[in-house]
Amino acid sequence: MIRLIPALATGMIFGTGIVLSGMSNPTKVLNFFDFAGTWDASLALVMAAALAVTAIGYRTVLKRPAPVFDKVFHLPSGRRIDIPLVGGAAVFGIGWGITGFCPGGAIPALGLLEADAVIFTGSMIGGIALARFIRHTRAASLAARSA
Amino acid sequence: MTEFTPVPALLGGALIGVSAVLLMAFHGRIAGMTGILSGLVPPFSGDWGWRAAFIGGAVFAPVLLGAVAGDMVAFQSEVPALWLVLGGLIVGAGVYYGSGCTSGHGVCGIARLSPRSIVATFVFMTSTAATVYLIRHVLGGF
Secondary structure (H helix, E strand, O other): OOOHHHHHHHHHHHHHHHHHHOOOOHHHHHHHHOOOOOOOOHHHHHHHHHHHHHHHHHHHHOOOOOOOOOOOOOOOOOOOOOHHHHHHHHHHHHHHHHHOOOHHHHHHHHOOOOHHHHHHHHHHHHHHHHHHHHHHHHHHHHHHHHO | OOOOOHHHHHHHHHHHHHHHHHHHHHHOOOOOHHHHHHOOOOOOOOOHHHHHHHHHHHHHHHHHHHHHOHHHOOOOOOOOHHHHHHHHHHHHHHHHHOOOOHHHHHHHHHHOOOHHHHHHHHHHHHHHHHHHHHHHHHOOOO
């Protein structure tokens, strides 16, 4: 139980950062991408600040032997640039460009009690669940065939 | 129109970075919303506790912020509900297959100089900009 407190606090810092920065404001996000129209450069500063703090902080943290509540750091080790990565990213961009919501912006936006955030997030979780279901079903049927 | 807001942008961005560093320090995890959420939809991952706590905090903090400092919290959306539903499904499927979104690839991955994250971020930023251009300047907006 005590382990959940840092995760909760970390989530609160994340949510505060997202809302303060404007990442949970769809029109502001869309304006960042609208170079030919009502361009708002703010989100470039959000990314720059987040990247600088993370890059410096990771260098310190990852020198430690292990995280506080786990035996290892769970760092993605894949290096392959494959079709799911590039295709998935391209598809994500289409959805982000239509709505102005990305997952990290949408979850904190739920706390703003806006109907649009609820509609988008519900549908997005449905999309993740569907994709996860398809991948796991396919993996299970491949395993059954090779067994 | 939305105004250029450099100070909240830098401050908010720095907080996003702080949370990424803390999640790595405590749980050894990437602070990517896609990865964290994925473990909370069926089939559930075994370590759902910290995931649920992180998401709970991410939703709860804006509730508090809205209550005590409502003018610091801006929300504008002009997208019709049907497109929100469609866009939500597209984003959900895209980030799942692409193994991450703006927080996971764009912040945590690039901070580690992961080649996959650098490529993914370039692709989704380009794709988003192209979609916005198409909707606003070719199709005339919603």
